[in-house]
Amino acid sequence: MKAMGIKDIARLAGVSTATVSRALSNPDRVSDATRAQVMAVVQAHDYRANSQARSLRVQRTDTVLALVPNLGNPFFSEIIAGIQDSLAPAGVDLLVADTLTQQARRQSAVSHLQAARADGLICLDGALPADSLADLSTPAMRHRVVFACEWPIGRDFPSVRSDNRAGMQLAVAHLLEHGHRDFALLAGPPGNVLTRERLAGAREALAQAGIDLPESRIDGHSFEIADGFAAAARLMQGPKPPTAILCLSDQLAIGCMSGLGRMGISVPGDVSVIGFDDIALAAYSSPPLTTIRQDRRGLGRIAAQRLLDGLSGRTTDEAPAPRPTVLPITLVQRGSTARAKR
Amino acid sequence: MKAMGIKDIARLAGVSTATVSRALSNPDRVSDATRAQVMAVVQAHDYRANSQARSLRVQRTDTVLALVPNLGNPFFSEIIAGIQDSLAPAGVDLLVADTLTQQARRQSAVSHLQAARADGLICLDGALPADSLADLSTPAMRHRVVFACEWPIGRDFPSVRSDNRAGMQLAVAHLLEHGHRDFALLAGPPGNVLTRERLAGAREALAQAGIDLPESRIDGHSFEIADGFAAAARLMQGPKPPTAILCLSDQLAIGCMSGLGRMGISVPGDVSVIGFDDIALAAYSSPPLTTIRQDRRGLGRIAAQRLLDGLSGRTTDEAPAPRPTVLPITLVQRGSTARAKR
DNA sequence: ACGGTAAATGTAATCGTTTACCCGGGCAGG
């Protein structure tokens, strides 16, 4: 039994294909009687219009593509969930691709758009290759793409992000209030825009307090937990170890605390640790992690909304440089920070 | 500038559309000279065939759909990553949908397949509504679907899963060896097939040792961390608390340890805790979590591979009841389990 | 009664590919 086509439905309902199509997508353009008749047949056979044919005709796929740096990293799943929050009610589907595997296939990040497979793109990876970025900058593509969480440096794409600088300033202020003067910092990947912003925010806040953050006190090369674990040992081995460690991700912080624990160093007794993100586990680590909360789900939700707006043409030829949407962050105080030991 | 079509390429290269199409998909059916000429034009304009049109013609989308219970749960991201591992090399795209939001829209889980939007389905949700299950059971759909991780009870679908029973038997054996006799168990959602299997495995192993697991010693209603935290207090309040807690997920275990810590109960000094899954954080909790490792990435990878096999027709009309692929599990011993206190 | 208008439906072009079929020319075997 092959799948039913609109022709079959038309024949069974005794009308033309045009009428069937109208009954389904423009219900008020056919008479009540006809509509009922068509619907009956449609229901009876559970007919569903072939979406390829429809897309071909209307030049729209009702699908957007999410480009994720690494699907294996659970950090992104919550953003994806937020994207779905906005997309699902609009009847838009989500296609996900991993920039790791995509690059391995030497496939342009935007080939999906060019192949008309997706109407728009939500990119969670700020480190797209230059040629992909160039492809996305054409006027035809401008309103079809938005960056979420990360964004490419020096390009004017619409983007949604957390207030990373303010976040680190909050973190530093919190620790200063608790009497800390000796800081260390666990950074993420060197080229990463989040590393850059958060590092800058921290430096700024420390400088205002007249505190210097020497290179020797900066460690970490990824946002991963294992990196935090390894860095902990290095950070504490100097003659005058820090009393507070600023971590640019919760995973780093949790790894770091784990490492400190292994060395017999007490958190927050000997050293305070603060994270960034507020992932689900932060509340349940031991000690519970003080951290900077960013609304990952909101990031996804708003990014998707902005994309949908752009696609519907409501935002056509916007101002030359679209303003990034910056989401507020908050500090959530738990048990990993305390007054500095004297 | 509208997107280039195959017609434009044909004109520019001075050949017919048929030749262009052949040059791209059947390179050895055109002469070297012509192919070069076509390719030049293709490269120059970065032409990409419209995938809707192609799909419509060839009746294949090269896309599969993954149905995830809850995208916000990071547990699934690793499985998704595994799916991508298999899909990407085959040039197949991944569409993801969330059964939570989908159900809210009252959309049949299989409408994507019926609408020819995807060739196949990988379902990570064992609790699909009965009508969806029925739709998937038609001969036309049989070879287009595979379940991963979870599976629907009492239906014969191809599936890939971990050896959940054996996993719990390993866990119980490990604790018995360490002299434990007083057990408690933190279960997942009541109807869930994983809960059922793991619980059965635990009961079986305990029964063999002549140990009973009373209902009063079973707690937990989800796999979530918060649930583990809350259950810890309840579990320990009786007159003769357990010395070992079997948790049906790592999240439960971590939440549980966090709760125990809050009560001043030492792990593994006072009570041993064992998890299930071996998520990334298990190695970095304090104490590091002893757990049953299941290969989530492998689950996804193999499920996707099985689906691709099914789609390519290599496995047409398989035996009546397709055997589930069962992946082995292992116990990884860390710091959360120790000899029972006497 | 008649022309005009709007509502309901049908006819057929269209979206951009792939591919079945056809055709012409070169070449090998007789």
Next chain:
DNA sequence: CCTGCCCGGGTAAACGATTACATTTACCGT
């Protein structure tokens, strides 16, 4: 030199929907 075959390539018919345009019918005002 003829015959048949293969090879390279063109023509046009699908694929399954949407929709501009045409057509029919009913109704209304004069």
